[in-house]
Amino acid sequence: MTNKRLQAAAMHKVAEQHSGSRRALLKSLGAAGLVTAASGLALPAHVLAQISNEQPPAKPRYGGRIRVATNSMSTKDTLDPAKASLSTDYVRIYMVYSGLTQFNRELGADPALAETFESENQQDWHIKLRGGVTFHDGKDLTPQDVVYSLLRHKDPAVTSRAAPIAAQFEKVVVTGPMSLRISLHAPNADLPVMLASSSFCIVADGTTDFSQTANGTGPYRLKEFSPGVRTVGEKNPNFWKPGKPYLDEIELVGIADESSRVNALLSGDIQMALALNPRSTKRVRRSGTADIMQTESSLYTNLIMRQDAYPTNNPDFVLAVKYMMNRELIQRALFRGYATIANDHPVAPSHKYYNHELPQRPYDIDRAKYHLKKAGLTGARVPVFTSPAAEGSVDMAALLQLSGIETGMHFGINRVPADGYWSNHWMKHPLGFGNINPRVSLDELFSLFYKSDAPWNESGWNNPQFDQLLAAARGEGDEAKRKQMYWDMQELISEHCGVSIPVFMNLIDGYDKRIKGNFPIPTGGLMGYSFAEYVWLDA
Amino acid sequence: MNVFKSMPLSGKLGALLVAFWVFVAIFGPWLAPHSASEIVAYDVFEPIGGDYVLGTDYIGRDVFSRILDGTRFTIFIPLLAAALACSTGTLIALFSAVSGPRTDEVISRFMDALISIPSKIFSLVMIAAFGSSVPLLLTITAISYMPGSFRIARALAVNVANMDFVTVARTRGESRLYLAVKEILPNILHPMLADFGLRFVFVVLLLSSLSFLGLGVQPPEADLGSLVRENISGLAEGAPAVIIPAIAIATITIAVNLLIDSLRGGATYAARGK
Amino acid sequence: MTAHVSVEKLRVEAGPQGQERTIVHDVSFSLERGEVLALIGESGSGKTTIALSLLGYARPGCRISGGAVHVGEDNMAAMNAAQLAGVRGRKVAYVAQSAAAAFNPSRRIMEQVIESALMHGVMSRSQAESKAIELFKQLSLPSPQTIGRRYPHEVSGGQLQRLMAAMALICEPELIIFDEPTTALDVTTQVDVLKAFKDVVKAYNTTAVYVSHDLAVVAQIADQILVLQNGRMMENNPTPTILNHAEHAYTRQLLSAVQDSDSYKDNEPGEVVIDIANIDAGYGKISRDGKPEIPILSDISMRVRRGQTVGIIGESGSGKSTFARVIAGLLPAANGSMLLNNKELTPAIVDRSKAECQQIQMVFQNADTALNPAHKVGDILGRPLTFFHGLKGAARKQRVAELLELVKLPTDLADRKCGALSGGQKQRINLARALAAEPSVILCDEVTSALDTVVAAAILELLGELQAKLNIAIVFISHDISTVKSLCDEIMVLYKGKTVQYTSGKQFASGPYEPYTELLLNSVPTLDPTWLDSRQSRA
């Protein structure tokens, strides 16, 4: 299939970029058992002292200006890392700011502003900052900036998006001229990964006004910011990564309409585009001037069956619906193959803890009929809420409706506007769709979405056994046991939880072929939103 | 039939096309070879004349079936909405015309206010508030185009209200209701019919605009505008999935106007709303 | 000497292709240079159509289908559009019936008067303007130097009509067509306008065709008269022959309708139906002393008895129609008193009872606008029957038939809409509707002025018969002094909202007269061709 070929090509390209010294270093570290690639990162902290991505192999070209389009923009656009909530924001934040750590392509975290990131007990973390880092306004980076940047998330007035995570911080204190300590309420091995998210990027101490200015340490300085219109960044000559960045200027815009985004890419008005539709890939690749970059991710759109509502609280109904999911068709028709079949749990096959012994749930109308009959719901009419906000959910619902007719029940599709979906519909109806972004750590993913008291326990699932396993896994030192626990949890979700996850969707970005230095980082499109420091424009 | 015979050629063409589309709208769902939501082919955007008469759409559904199924939305919602908009607009205009200047002023200002709210944004708010459904789409489009109808009907009604025969009825001591319904209304019906045709087109276009914003009829159902919208990515390769529904919309709106133009003998019509 | 203008077997057809009807049948006539021909006939007789064909023009929907129209060397019927444009306005000019409508309201008078001169390039702008001013003087227009700077709505109807003559004469054409140029004017104005026309035509030795329905007017100006009926020539003879030895019966009928009778009415007075005393009425705010801001009527008193007709006479702007509206309650009087059958009558119609409304019925001038075109005759007549007398079904039908018989119309008219009826028929229905209410007084506002002479005479006759039969009171409003004289028991002359003279019909027949009444009486043309020349110009 074309898509396989493409993937291979992409991998090949990536391999090229990462040949040489950097690749060798990683390999040696891996051999030493210190790097856990593509994982929930429980690696010893001193490994983070290594700088990755230091010297790209191909000769980068300096200079040039590109325009990059994400899939949204509005007056809600922000320069405040704490408020960043959409892809456009993430890109903008990573353009202007740096974090203590940053994501790499193997789903791990590399040190960034933190030179070292160490902990004995995974509860008290000691951080030594990189020296000689300056903010865009010339001020030196100090531990006080970091303390301020982390603790402001706990201030309700800041209305931070990361407040639930920041709640784990017990104390953040300066311990030396360039060092500080983060004390957590409970151990968490994933802290370095969590701090790589854009929310925890470092701002200058005392900054409260983010409406017009952004004073960060990132690769680009803010030149222009008009919410809902554009953001322009110009090269930061004092960026702390020597030799970077490459471009003189990046203009960031949002183009909500996908076909406009593709057209803009093909007509050369933009050089990179986030989130292309699988259906557009053929056109883009045929153009000769542009290409696509595919990022396999654990992004998924799931059907939520609330456990506190009738009839979705009936376990047989849940199973019936899971058997009605025509995963192959969804993967093939809806995503043109740019998706990986999922097994009703949120762990992607590429994950190291993926339970590959759990049998794949098939599309099986007979079994669906059986369970439906057992639930006494044959012939029932159930409304299902979908929205363009949850990518692909509208078409998935249409397919489900067809399966439903075969099985002997009717799903009434209720498409509601993307506008207000998350606050007003998500998790509020017996049957509706959700859309969950990739999370690096399974602990974070399960804690946020599947634990009985998780803030976004989408289906209202309550399984004490799962909760116990989750708590145990967090503190489990033995890798094999830990893996077994995560396997068990996947099975529990797949068998009992009121969510059905048909496929994981691959992220597709479009880019002008002159753009070089790009590779997938699975936390999001456009290299985990952090393309700005990596790419250059070939002549 | 006499009416038909007396029409100019363009009117006959319009009438035939309208009849054709109304037929499709009524019987289309039964004539469709496939279910409108069934994915029948792996290949998307297939051209005309393959296994599927009008090719396949963006996920491999049968375009022919989807058009047969979707036409009824593009015919009946605008038909009803335009009828609602024109009738309520006319009734309010009649009331306004026979009421005192103060009531008239208040109603007119209120209508001005409604006109100035962009219809797409109004729809966005209403659909966000109540969720999309055919009755709601009807209500929204009717409300959006009612003030325009009102403006025209009021202008006509005020003219008629100054005619001597209305004065005669006034001197008889007739009630306002009688003046409005029996004396004025029959004389503004004809121009309002023309307005109705215009409004029909506006509703068709508003519906397709709404589908662009993702606010149209509930999937898997799709009106013709939604078909154009959902298959727009096939435009570059000239997919029939996007071109045929667009042509269908064009022929429907043109046909309705040709028909109505010929019914009023190509006469002029008064100012229009938004 | 060859004829200057000759029309041979002119045939004009109307209607769409395949359904033509002939509206002018083989009309022929010829004129010497400087001669004036009058085309006379009722509406629909084809007189205007013939006149327009002299300009090579047929109104939309009509076309000249046969014959020749020679003006000098040119055959107007055989010229193309460009040739016609070169002749019109320069060689042949046109004076339209309503100058108010034929002047472009948005352009200054001078522009329009000299337009044809400039278009045809016969003189420069300054030459044309001085020529126009000269013509204004000749046509006895006030302030000839400046009147051209005004807009059409800023001058009076009589002045406009003369300005239009100036417009026609600007290029000193060989032939002028006057199309009912004085019909829309008040009698006192008509005299001056006619005189001006006559003088100017004589001064320039212009050939003229004068279209009119009024024999008395024509008698003053024409050398020969062509009588038309239904598009056919009835009689074409020199004026004295027509006036004194009319050959055709139709001509004689026309003559008799103009013949001034010295009869007057003097009915037995019945009891007083309406008693109006010291009425003031107008528009705008009413001041403390009961005078409106814009007064129309002041201090008017009138008394109408059963079986009597009171005539109200005045020119446009005299307030005579306003008076009818005041009585009907459409324009509430500002002060003064009104008694209906010795009972106080409230000024505003909204405060009147149904019975009071029923007692006073109004008949409007223009039956075209007074009858709802959407209703059937039966409904128009039936509505007051139901409304006032509660008649329904067969009883109502029966009464409608009786009413139709009463106004001498076939009873099968009840099922027809009034759009297709003739002017006379409509006016009868208009009258019948008023009678349907069985009122004690009927207000007739210019009921005959939109009708042709012969038809008008029939309506007046009917009115007299009905009054005798039903013993009702009539208020007869008109600008036509001879009609009022012959019809009314009492006559009131209004001028600028005030009563000039209020006297019995008997007295009115003999005098003495107030000066204004005298002027009115003397302004009515007679069939004596010397009448106009014997009048002294007022202007």
Add this chain to the structure above:
Amino acid sequence: MKVIFQLIIKRIGLSIITLLIVSAVVFFIANLLPGDAAQEMLGQSATPEAVAELREAYGLNDPPMLRYAKWLGGLLSGDAGTSLANARPVSELISSRLSQSLMLAGFTALLAVPFAMVLGIVAAMYSGSRIDKAMNIFTLSMVAVPEFLLATIFVLIFAVELNWLPSLSYIPADAGVYDYFRAFAMPVATLCIVLSAQMARMTRAAVLEQLSQPYVEMALLKGSPLSRAVLRHALPNAVGPIVNAVALSLSYLLGGVVIVEVIFNYPGVASLMVDAVTNRDMPLLQACAMLFCTGYLILVLIADISAIVANPKLRTGG
């Protein structure tokens, strides 16, 4: 001139009433919207506590009438409020977008109005002829294509295939005439087609009505060719209804151009208002509604004034 002055004074008074109605209507229907700015701000990660706090901070816990009164009070004292979504003054957000919208509207009007007038006048002059029928079909076809399709077709042809024009309407900071032309060509063309049809049909109707007036016949009988009779005589008198239709059509250019703004990524006020709805940003939403209403009223006023200027009878108060 006195008449116009009086008209303006009267209209300002009535406009205030209309604007009040608009604000009340918008406030009412916006209150029907589920969720509020606090929820939208926090989005998917909202916790009830955080929402409650933000709600308090935004003053969303006040009863609706009080909030409306506060907003109205602020507006009367010249303060349109602060955007809830990004804490910038609403006036600032709007002013930057408004100039863009006005520019788009202006260029469109400059092109569409004359184009529509020519179409309409020609059709009226040759009414009933083949030219007229062809124009009728042409104008109908123009409105019959959904504007998003039209815009996309333009982009595919002129930007993607031919590469003549940019697919996005960005105006560089140091833009020259050519840059403006390139940036505006497609959005303006799209809107022209959407709007011209209607205006052309109205112009035709208005001119046709004047053509049946006696003074036009008079002009023809004075020897004026048809074109002169139409242009010099009929047209000035048709100005009233034409400008009215034009005003109504142009009022679409402020709030109705969402789709064009989205497709060409043009930062205008229409998409600003859509943002305001999405973010439940009431002060911004209200301000946009006021703006559109004012725009509409100004257009109608201009139309009425032009009708008066074109009509000497109204002009002199006769």
